[in-house]
Amino acid sequence: MKGEVTGSTLKEADLFLEGEVLVNMAKKYGTPLYVYDGNLIIRRFRELHNFIKWPKLRILYAMKANYNIAILKLLKDHGAYIDTVSPAEVHLVLKLGYLPGHILYTANNITDEEMHEVKKTGVLMNIGSLSRLEKYGKAYPETEICLRFNPDVTAGIHEYVRTGGDLTKFGILMQDLPAVKKITDKYHLKVIGLHEHTGSGIAETEKVYQSMKNLLGIAKREDFPDLRFIDFGGGFKVPYSPDEKRINYDQFGKKIAEIFSEFCQEYGNELEMYFEPGKYLVAEAGSLVVQVNTLKDNKGRLIAGTDSGFPHLIRPVVYGAYHEIQNLSNPFKPGTVIKKYDICGNICETGDCFATQRDLPEIKEGDFLAVKNSGAYCYSMGGIYNLRAMPNEVLILNGRDYLVTKRLANEELAESIINGSRKF
Numbered sequence: 001m002k003g004e005v006t007g008s009t010l011k012e013a014d015l016f017l018e019g020e021v022l023v024n025m026a027k028k029y030g031t032p033l034y035v036y037d038g039n040l041i042i043r044r045f046r047e048l049h050n051f052i053k054w055p056k057l058r059i060l061y062a063m064k065a066n067y068n069i070a071i072l073k074l075l076k077d078h079g080a081y082i083d084t085v086s087p088a089e090v091h092l093v094l095k096l097g098y099l100p101g102h103i104l105y106t107a108n109n110i111t112d113e114e115m116h117e118v119k120k121t122g123v124l125m126n127i128g129s130l131s132r133l134e135k136y137g138k139a140y141p142e143t144e145i146c147l148r149f150n151p152d153v154t155a156g157i158h159e160y161v162r163t164g165g166d167l168t169k170f171g172i173l174m175q176d177l178p179a180v181k182k183i184t185d186k187y188h189l190k191v192i193g194l195h196e197h198t199g200s201g202i203a204e205t206e207k208v209y210q211s212m213k214n215l216l217g218i219a220k221r222e223d224f225p226d227l228r229f230i231d232f233g234g235g236f237k238v239p240y241s242p243d244e245k246r247i248n249y250d251q252f253g254k255k256i257a258e259i260f261s262e263f264c265q266e267y268g269n270e271l272e273m274y275f276e277p278g279k280y281l282v283a284e285a286g287s288l289v290v291q292v293n294t295l296k297d298n299k300g301r302l303i304a305g306t307d308s309g310f311p312h313l314i315r316p317v318v319y320g321a322y323h324e325i326q327n328l329s330n331p332f333k334p335g336t337v338i339k340k341y342d343i344c345g346n347i348c349e350t351g352d353c354f355a356t357q358r359d360l361p362e363i364k365e366g367d368f369l370a371v372k373n374s375g376a377y378c379y380s381m382g383g384i385y386n387l388r389a390m391p392n393e394v395l396i397l398n399g400r401d402y403l404v405t406k407r408l409a410n411e412e413l414a415e416s417i418i419n420g421s422r423k424f
Ligand SMILES: Cc1ncc(COP(=O)(O)O)c(C=O)c1O
Pocket: 062, 065, 083, 106, 161, 163, 197, 199, 200, 201, 233, 234, 235, 236, 276, 277, 278, 279, 280, 376
C-alpha cells in the first residue's frame, strides 16, 4: 500500500526560500553555493514532535545527511539528539557540545580500534552483528549496549538505501535472537536499547508499521528486562519532484504512537521512542546554486554547462535521483518560453549532469540555477574530484545569512594536497 498522502504541496512550497534570496546569496558569496534555510529545519524538527505525540520521544538527527556545524548547533539548541556512524562524527558533535548521553553510535563493519575509540567517549554503542557483539562483550563486560536488528522489511527510495531484509549487510537477523542472548548472558551485557532502520525515503507507511511491529515482537521483558528505549531509525520521506505528494505525517504519527503505546503497556514500562531522521529535517532546506557559463546546441539537444558538478551533488549520478531545478534568473511565469535542457557540470565525465532533458524557462549564459532539495546527502557526500573545491555553505536564519563553511581557493586546495601528503 502507498503511504497516505495529503493534497496540494503548494502551501508547503510557500515555506521555502524565495528565488530572489538565492540570487542575492549567489551574488554575495559566489557560485557554486549551498544555501540552507535554518528556520525550515527547526520547523521540520518541531513538526515531528507534533505528529508523533509520545511523551518520551527523542529525535536523533542522522548527521550523515549533513554535518554542517551551524545545522548541528541549531538542532542541538532545539533539543535534538544525534545519530552517528563514525568516530569523527562522534568527536565533532562532542566538540559542539552534545552530551555523550544524547549520542548513539551505530557501528557498521567497524574495527576494534574504532570500537575502543568511541567507547572511551562514553557514547552508547549500537551493535549490528554477532561478531561485533562477541568482541564488544569480551572487551567491555557488564556494560550497557543497544542492539540493531534487521527488521525483515524492505523499503526505501532506491536499492542502495534499503537497509532491511536479509540481502543487506545491516543488523542482526531476528532468528539469531538465541545466539544474541547467549553472548549477552555470557558477558552480563545490559541491553538498554533496541534498534532497526528499514531504509531511506520510505513511501509506504504500512512498511514502517510492519518494521516497528517486527522489532517490538522480539522486545520481550523476559529477554530484554532493562530496555530504556526503542529506536525505529530514519527514512521519513519528503517530496523531491513537484508532482510528489507529502505523506500525511499527522495520521502516520498517530498510528506510530498507537503501536508503541500498546507495546509499552505489555512491556510494563513507558519507554523512550527514538527516531533518526536525516532527510526529513534537512533535505528541503537546502539549495545548490550554480551559474551557467556555456550553452551548446548539439543538433537540437541543448546543453547548459554550469560551474559545479557531481562531486558537489552526487545523488543524480549514484541513485538516478530527481532534483528539481529552477532558473532563478528567468523564473517561470505564464507565457515564459520553455525549452528542454541537459543541465551539466564541469567534470570530465559524460555522466556529470544534474538533470537530463528537463523542461525549463529559457536559459542564457550567466543565469543562476537552483538545484532544489539539496540539504541532505549532497554536501556531506561531496568530494574534490578533478580538484575542484567544495562550495561555500551559507545558513539563513531569521532573515540573516551566515557563511558557515568557506570554499578553499584553488591555490589553497593545491596547498592542502601538498600539506596532507607525504613529503617526497
Ligand atoms: C541507521 C540509519 N539511521 C538513520 C538514517 C537516516 O535516514 P533518512 O535520512 O532517510 O531519514 C540512515 C540513513 O541511511 C541510517 O542508515
